[in-house]
Amino acid sequence: MAKPKKTPRPKAQTPKGFRDYFGTDVTDRAEMLQTIAGVYHRYGFDALESSAVETVEALGKFLPDVDRPNEGVFAWQEEDGDWLALRYDMTAPLARVYAQHRNDLPNPYRRYTMGPVWRNEKPGPGRFRQFYQCDADTVGTASMAADAEICAMLSDTLEAVGIQRGDYVIRINNRKVLNGVMEVAGLAGDDKEAERGIVLRAIDKLDRLGPEGVRALLGEGRKDESGDFTKGAGLGDAEAETIMGFTDAKRDTGPHTVARLRELVHGSDIGAKGVAELEEIAALLDAAGYGPDRIVIDPSVVRGLGYYTGPVYEAELTFDVQNEKGQTVQFGSVAGGGRYDDLVKRFTGQEVPATGVSIGVDRLLAALRATKRIGTTEQGPVVVTVMDRDRMADYQAMVAELRSAGIRAEVYLGNPKNFGNQLKYADKRNAPIAIIEGGDEKDRGVVQIKDLYLGAKIAETATHEEWAENPSQFEVPRDQMRAKVQEILNQ
Amino acid sequence: MAKPKKTPRPKAQTPKGFRDYFGTDVTDRAEMLQTIAGVYHRYGFDALESSAVETVEALGKFLPDVDRPNEGVFAWQEEDGDWLALRYDMTAPLARVYAQHRNDLPNPYRRYTMGPVWRNEKPGPGRFRQFYQCDADTVGTASMAADAEICAMLSDTLEAVGIQRGDYVIRINNRKVLNGVMEVAGLAGDDKEAERGIVLRAIDKLDRLGPEGVRALLGEGRKDESGDFTKGAGLGDAEAETIMGFTDAKRDTGPHTVARLRELVHGSDIGAKGVAELEEIAALLDAAGYGPDRIVIDPSVVRGLGYYTGPVYEAELTFDVQNEKGQTVQFGSVAGGGRYDDLVKRFTGQEVPATGVSIGVDRLLAALRATKRIGTTEQGPVVVTVMDRDRMADYQAMVAELRSAGIRAEVYLGNPKNFGNQLKYADKRNAPIAIIEGGDEKDRGVVQIKDLYLGAKIAETATHEEWAENPSQFEVPRDQMRAKVQEILNQ
The missing domain is CATH 3.30.930.10 (Bira Bifunctional Protein; Domain 2)
Incomplete structure (x- = not known):
């Protein structure tokens, strides 16, 4: 019996002369x-x-x-x-x-x-x-x-x-x-x-x-x-x-x-x-x-x-x-x-x-x-990282709280295994802030806030001492997360 | 010599199954x-x-x-x-x-x-x-x-x-x-x-x-x-x-x-x-x-x-x-x-x-x-009527003044000869107000303001006395036109 012919895959391309607009x-x-x-x-x-x-x-x-x-x-x-x-x-x-x-x-x-x-x-x-x-x-x-x-x-x-x-x-x-x-x-x-x-x-x-x-x-x-x-x-x-x-x-x-x-x-x-x-x-x-x-x-x-x-x-x-x-x-x-x-x-x-x-x-x-009347890059959302995939509900509750205050926010929805990938994602999204809550933080009732814009600035110019101090990442009580995020975004 | 064939006029019709959206x-x-x-x-x-x-x-x-x-x-x-x-x-x-x-x-x-x-x-x-x-x-x-x-x-x-x-x-x-x-x-x-x-x-x-x-x-x-x-x-x-x-x-x-x-x-x-x-x-x-x-x-x-x-x-x-x-x-x-x-x-x-x-x-x-969350009819613009076609510049100045105060306004641009047509136009536009400035008003430095919504209400319910009084049309000094229009619109 002849093998059925496989249909070739379609090309993923905008037709010639047409384009897609993003963001x-x-x-x-x-x-x-x-x-x-x-x-x-x-x-x-x-x-x-x-x-x-x-x-x-x-x-x-x-x-x-x-x-x-x-x-x-x-x-x-x-x-x-x-x-x-x-x-x-x-x-x-x-x-x-x-x-x-x-x-x-x-x-x-x-x-x-x-x-x-x-x-x-x-x-x-x-x-x-x-x-x-x-x-x-x-x-x-x-x-x-x-x-x-x-x-x-x-x-x-x-x-x-x-x-x-x-x-x-x-x-x-x-x-x-x-x-x-x-x-x-x-x-x-x-x-x-x-x-x-x-x-x-x-x-x-x-x-x-x-x-x-x-x-x-x-x-x-x-x-x-x-x-x-x-x-x-x-x-x-x-x-x-x-x-x-x-x-x-x-x-x-x-x-x-x-x-x-x-x-x-x-x-x-x-x-x-x-x-x-x-x-x-x-x-x-x-x-x-x-x-x-x-x-x-x-x-x-x-x-x-x-x-x-x-x-x-x-x-x-x-x-x-x-x-x-x-x-x-x-x-x-x-x-x-x-x-x-x-x-x-x-x-x-x-x-x-x-x-x-x-x-x-x-x-x-x-x-x-x-004329720079409008910028070409946009501030991304606050990214809540996933340290413990069984606690997705906790992270969803965090973004729900931020959104209800009008703050653009999202949970990382990719594979959370590699934390570095989560930060790379936040970077690609042009996120101003990443939120981190591992098991230890959860037990202590705190979250880590990472100010990504400040972090990027420090990475460019910091001395060894400033770098070691790392003022761009700090801990706040969980119930102060929203206020602190708002404060950083208002700067 | 044969007469050149006349191309028939195209039909003015949306293609079947398509539609136009207005307003x-x-x-x-x-x-x-x-x-x-x-x-x-x-x-x-x-x-x-x-x-x-x-x-x-x-x-x-x-x-x-x-x-x-x-x-x-x-x-x-x-x-x-x-x-x-x-x-x-x-x-x-x-x-x-x-x-x-x-x-x-x-x-x-x-x-x-x-x-x-x-x-x-x-x-x-x-x-x-x-x-x-x-x-x-x-x-x-x-x-x-x-x-x-x-x-x-x-x-x-x-x-x-x-x-x-x-x-x-x-x-x-x-x-x-x-x-x-x-x-x-x-x-x-x-x-x-x-x-x-x-x-x-x-x-x-x-x-x-x-x-x-x-x-x-x-x-x-x-x-x-x-x-x-x-x-x-x-x-x-x-x-x-x-x-x-x-x-x-x-x-x-x-x-x-x-x-x-x-x-x-x-x-x-x-x-x-x-x-x-x-x-x-x-x-x-x-x-x-x-x-x-x-x-x-x-x-x-x-x-x-x-x-x-x-x-x-x-x-x-x-x-x-x-x-x-x-x-x-x-x-x-x-x-x-x-x-x-x-x-x-x-x-x-x-x-x-x-x-x-x-x-x-x-x-x-x-x-x-x-659910009446949004209405289906919209308030139209204030219509400035044209009593004297040689003074179009005056009327344009009026609408410019109204617009600069954020008020939707337009001059009547049709044939101004028949004043009744101008009021019919204002009605079709669902205009809240018509402004009238004839030669007499111009000489005395005033304009007539016609409150069209109030006028329509009176027309429906008025007694003969109310009708004769006609509180929906009145005179104001030209330099108070904008303030008076604003007042009516804010009611």
Whole structure:
């Protein structure tokens, strides 16, 4: 008889491009999101958690910032033939939810949402296929007050999570101004869509390529360091200057910047409309007390996404960090958004104006860690060691007593035979204290308390005498254990 | 030229079996989970958030409680041929994570996790394909102290979220005792697996079928009301009595129950081992102060899942609620779990003992609402109305002032032309207060405050005089607006 084939063991591996989060990576993020939700709530935004799964039809089968349609999502076919997919952002589901429930929702509808999204991209270093987004949007109003409010809320949010005023700036621009500038530069009309796309992407790369690089892309094109050639928009010198003038239009005050933009879009109706919108937002923010130390008009912000139709905004952290090459760089963008008026129309046929912002959750958390606003290691639990495995009930009673006082505590549950392993475990747990009660201690009604943080400090620096004294381990009566532990933890 | 075909509009619909959560459905759950995480943390459990996506290989391609393999998960194929799937529970991913990271994790590893899971089941009324789970498990120890600890933690958790002592009970049983009873009833051995399965499922249905129904399933079989016949285990009378005696073995105290179980498993080694485990857990819980008012030994608990190997436990809410038919019933189970020693072995070949509990998040939330521990409607924001659209900046300044005092507030952002619509909006938002500042008020330096809750009360009960007086709307100087709003909200 043939031997039955053994199934090979499955590999214990996260799928490529996915990752697991442990301990403080989970709890720090949860705490940050909770703080953000508190600010959003104060601004009158309501929570929404839409289904993680959407019909491909409702998602629109494409990612807004991916060139190739039909790609970018994880999708599968149902038995009844329908295709379902994991959401790739929070905006497409919002459009679906709003279209579906518009009769029951307040109008305008302010909502926030936070959760994972999924992108079916080729995994690469630092490129993940599941990540968190945290969005706030106002649907159903064309008022610039909605855009102004979201910028103010973004400012409050950054300060609430721990970014100091002065360490961030929120920049506002307007797509209509850019469209006006394009018009002045001769790029209006349906037949110039490709060129407008090139211009948009070129300006978006200003930080990375510098003015020279952008200038090249506005003209014939640009050869990069590797020798690869990127075709340009083919603008003449005067037209390219108009565009470059736009990226460079920021002046010392908002009104001066607005005045400069008005010059640049002279003759374009859409441009004039954009400038008026920027002025209106600036006035509203000014009245609410959000000055240029927090929010500025900056024409260099374009935001990549094609669907923006009016104001666009971006939050940048301005403090320095070391990048992976050891260079000092500004931390950069942590949030962005803008006005998009066409998304709901796909479902209902009616144009529904909307504006919203998305916070890059992982980036913002990294920023808080970079500025030491939050630590990366957490104090572990008090570990009650097991000296006598038959007295587990005594040790359980100890942790129950500590926990009832709100102290994080646990009994060692591994094999207690080797005491050294118990201390190694406590060390791995980053435990501040170990409790020891052997038979001798039990008889005498005492416990040993080992201050592990102090012990580690002494081990680093102690003289022979200090070492012999060993002040990090001492005995207390059993009924004083809780008070003494509390005292050490409060130090 | 043929007219280009118009793409039909996508339907704005949640996919079948999925749902969206709004407002307090999101925030109440988040708050409850945060409280639970606090208890778990105090017990020394660390947070884990594993990837929502796993390889089908790692998941094992099957749901533990679905008979048909290869079903029950949402899966898709990658370009490189690998199959990926959404997790269907939190236990399979834990086994993968533990096998993958075991050299870096503390051993034993206590972890909690909370998040959505997905089941590819036929959607039906009240049956959803995405729902929340909240699990805590201890991996890497065979100690009964781990099981006892999780039962104590479950008790603390229920009380922390607002279930009163006396309104719940945690029941503990042991699979080994059941196996011992099966052995005594002649159902040991590989060739009796089918019969054991029938017995297990029959006992699990004790609540629903009653002793008569279970008794029938232990013998020849049972015909239900619709006339459908379910084949039984074919046990003789004496053997069936042994099993029935087991389901009925609960006595007035833990020690008495244990003594009764010891009689029932007489002659079975595995049964004796199970009884000893139960005794050990009971002793540990007793020492930690968890008496029978919270946790009891109850042989009627079997838990459906095939993978449990030792202690099993279940939390039941004992207060009455009305079911959908208007009948008064006990609320029932909200959490359950047990010991499973084989899951990690699939990956590593080594047996790794583990035990853990899963809370049914939606059920527990429903229970808190049923007992009015949490409300279902939320106070909305203060709504500042727009009487003069050119003075939006004034209104924005008002909400900014209110928010900076921690008051939830928003400006009406819809079309302000029809003032009635603004009040309807405030009503839909469940706003406690509306603020009104027309040109006249502005000139006189005052605002109107409309107490909407009081107004609604008056509208219900007022006499003509009270109505005419209208104490729910009054004027205050603009600089006293915040204080007055605060005063009303504090009432």
